[in-house]
Amino acid sequence: SLAFRQPMTSQRIAVVDKRPFFEKALCFGVQHDIVNAAKCQAIIADGAKGTLQVADHFGTSHLYSDLENARTRIVNLVSLYLEDSCGADLEKAACSLRENTFLFHSRSGNDMLKKLHAMPESTVYGDMKGQSLKDFQNERTLTNPFSLAAYRKELKRRQGNAAIIAAALWLADDMGIARSSLEFVSAEAVIRTAILVRFGGNEQGASRSQFAKLVEAVRSTVLASGKMRIPKTVLDDVPDEHREIVDRIRREMEKQDAPSMLNPAMALDVLMNIFESRYFMRETGLEDLDSFDAFVSKEWHQATGGKEDPYSRLTLFMCLAAGVKPKTTVSDVEARAMV
Known part of the structure; x- marks a missing residue:
């Protein structure tokens, strides 16, 4: 008889190292003679000093639980900075531990959190922060610490918000709109209004009644041509650092607003209700409101x-x-x- 053997399937067990990046870098440095015993003692001394400071900031240095939390916080701060600045390279991180103090690394990690917190959480101009800096630090060093990937993702998102707001402010200045009028206004709405003003060839169009007249004029042009195409030339004077953002919103306007603009059966007041949340219209008092209501x-x-x-x-x-x-x-x- 013939015996058939089932082929053995080779299985590999993946080892997941969940240690903080600081601990990985320190162990790597010791194992490869990058970090010597004297430097380890200096790190321990700095760590003890920093732990007391962090414990006092978030609670008290007299409670064991607060000290344990502070130790976790400071290790998370050091890990975040090391992994970010060294590109997750353990050798580079070990060299950084050798050449700089432990407190330098923890302060640098905290500076990363401060920088992130200072950036806008949304594209609403003047929007209130959802958390105080201390609450943000508390969450992101202990209860929900950032991984490097999560930090970079949030940094990119907030940088995008800041860029959109900067573009909106440039266009608002160009239209002569006071920044005090923009409090709690969507930056995208300001950009949309600026583009429509340029497309309509009207230097004024920010007040409610002016905007209604602008929409009516643009709509007549769009209906006559049978399509809504906003030429890129309306952005010719927009600085390069804002051009990509403004052009993206220009294309969105062509796609999102065309169905409404090209519907001759839609009354102007209905169209304005649709545009209310998409565009910026400056409130200029009851007289303008009366004029707006009458026009639409x-x-x-x-x-x-x-x-x-x-x-x-x-x-x-x-x-x-x-x-x-x-x-x-x-x-x-x-x-x-x-x-």
């Missing part, structure tokens, strides 16, 4: 014939109250009859 209301515009002076309005309201055909001018005989 087709029925009102037809009734007034475009007349917005107080006397025309009062005459119109008198007609409505008397139950006669509304108009903005009446003869003496008609006025007496209504009274």
Whole structure:
């Protein structure tokens, strides 16, 4: 008889090293004679000093639990800086431990967190921080410490937010909009408005009523051509550092706003309601609001014939109250009859 043997499947056991990067680098340095005994003693002394300082900052150095937490915090800070600055290279990290103090590494890690916290969490100008710096440090050194990948991902996201806000501020300055008007306003909304103003060839368009007139004018152009294409030339004077961001939003406008702009059945007030969350419209008081409401209301515009002076309005309201055909001018005989 023939015996058949099942081939043996080779299996490898993956070893996962969950030690902090600082510990890996220190062990590597000791094993490869990069970090000597004297340097190890200096690291221990600095670590003890730093642990007391960190414990006092977040609680007290008189409680064992706070000291243990502080030790974890400072190791996480050192690990974050070492892994980032040395590109996760253990030999480079060991050399850094040899050439710099332990406290230098912990301060550098803390500086990374401070830098990140100072960056905008969103693209809303002047938005409040979700956490104080101390709460942010508390979370990111102990309860939810950053891995290097997570830190770099969040850094990239916040750098993107800062770049969008910078582009919006440049365009706002170009339109003559005071920065005090931009508090808690989306930077993308400011950029969209600036692009539409340039596309419409109108130097003014930031107030609510001006913007409504701008949209109406642009819409007429778009409907006449049958497509919404905003030429890149409207961005010719935008600085290079802002160009990519502004151009991306220009393309988004063509894609997202075209269906509404190209729908002739959509009333202007409905279109403005859609654009309310996408564009920036500066509030300039009740007079502008009245002008805006009057302009976007087709029925009102037809009734007034475009007349917005107080006397025309009062005459119109008198007609409505008397139950006669509304108009903005009446003869003496008609006025007496209504009274």
